[in-house]
Amino acid sequence: MAHVVVPKNRLNELLEGWMKNYRVVAPHRNGKALVFEEVKKASDVILNDEITYKSPKEYLFPQVEKIMTFGDGVEPESTEVRKTIVLGVKTCDLEALKVMTAVFTKGKYTDTYFEKNLNNTVLIGLGCRAEKPGCFCNARGLNKAHSQACDMFLTDSGDEYMAEILTCKGEELLEGLQLEEAPSPAAIPQDDNQAGVLEIDGEENVIFNKTDWASISEKCLGCGTCTFICPTCHCFEFKDTVLEGVPVRYRCWDSCMYPKFTIHASGHNPRASKKERYRQRIMHKYLYVKQNFGYTACTGCGRCIRSCPAGMNIKSVVTEIMENLKNS
């Protein structure tokens, strides 16, 4: 599709136009942290090379979402979804949304809440220039500077952004703006991967049984921060309550790091200790999702590494698993 030039001095004009018709979610400074938030003024948007503290997954899959109200019949909530632009999403998070989209919309059943949010969202990507501490998207085979997993992708080229329009939703946002076409389609910046893609390349039972999960997970506190901050983690629980006499059901993020995640009513727990839970986290990301949907559910965003209070490092863990496998 087309490439157009967006001069930086016209960005505010664009944003203000979009804000009339859309909820605009973009990186915004909240205290020290750069986070995705709904922005009301163009000047609140921060498009830079920093990586946001959290991914924007909560705008498609909210942390807490009321999904139904019980009455004479049962009413699904959120029938009206706001048209939303999520702006400034880096390659790691765009690729993560591909994983989440596969889980929620592929197969026999579709998660209609996620699908509705997705259909009403326009994703605008933004190229990354430098890897941040903890980042390893390059090792995961991604190009930090470019992704097509969005509706429009922006590349910063000094006084202007090169905008690659990838879908009709993306095209619609630039309608009537009289932007110049890029003189020649800009060369896609490359991000050469020298070391080979970091994967767990092995049979499920072998990795499951031959890895010393107890020693690997020893430091882990089981706090679950890594799962909440992960752009691909999508596990949830239903929670029922009564609001002003009306029974309602919420869908809330859950975490495989918690003992109660898998406990049966009988008390039996298939993942009773930390080593089983940590094994699930790694194997789900690197093996199970890949086997079921074709994607490794880790994009190397590095958030779990940067946020872990105990210094757990998923990149080192995966490397260690592969080294052990080679040596065994």
Add this chain to the structure above:
Amino acid sequence: MNNPYLPQKAEIMEVIQETTSDLDIKTYRVKLLDGGTISFMPGQFIELSIPGVGEAPFGFASSPLDTGYIELSIKRVGLVTEALHSLKAGSKIWLRGPFGNTFPVKEMEGSNILIIAGGLGLAPLRPLILYMFDERNRCKYGDVQMLLAARSTGDFIYRREFEAWERIMDTNIIKTIDRPEEGWNGKVGFPHILVGEIEIDIPNTYAVLCGPPIMIKSVSSRLLEMGIPKFKILTTLEMRMTCGVGKCGKCNIGHQYVCIDGPVFSMAQLAEMPAEY
């Protein structure tokens, strides 16, 4: 696309007290309020909601050929079941389903069937038993032998039906309890021991088992020793299945989700899966 999380309102038609022991198991006969039917096949499960309390998965326990209602046999053990056990005929609950795979009833045709159930493990096998016992289907299956185990006589579920089942042609039921009781003329002992006493036509038998994980493990290894092939030993697994549709991420064993790839698995399949159930 249909929203797979939305339940339908249903009414409890009848509550049957199954156990007379300290294990409180009741069977609930329910129907959809809009007059619709829930068509399922043996092995599948449903999600039952009590508004304001929560939702939990239960295996169907009635015949798939009875279209006017479904039955669910439920032990009082957690939040949802505690609330359910306080409900009476006429109370409203909510249902969504059916979910999951089924027992391979077509593949099993022509074979003898050995049913081994421990306690409430008989509930998810009852749809299969009643399906095979239906007069339209009985001739498609060979001998049906059952080894039914319970902790005590008061723990047997569906015991009011055992006599009628035994009267069906080529059917044999062996009952066993954990400890001797006065007046008991059945067996005493665990099913993995007793199964050795049953005459089984090994090359022509499908074994279907359900019970506590320890029973499934001990009985299946005994059956394998006896020479029943792995793919002909079937079981149905229980997991914390929040969504029932392969999204919530709670019920997987390796890459397989018990809610959509199961709950019915053969020992051939389980042998290939990580031991995590």
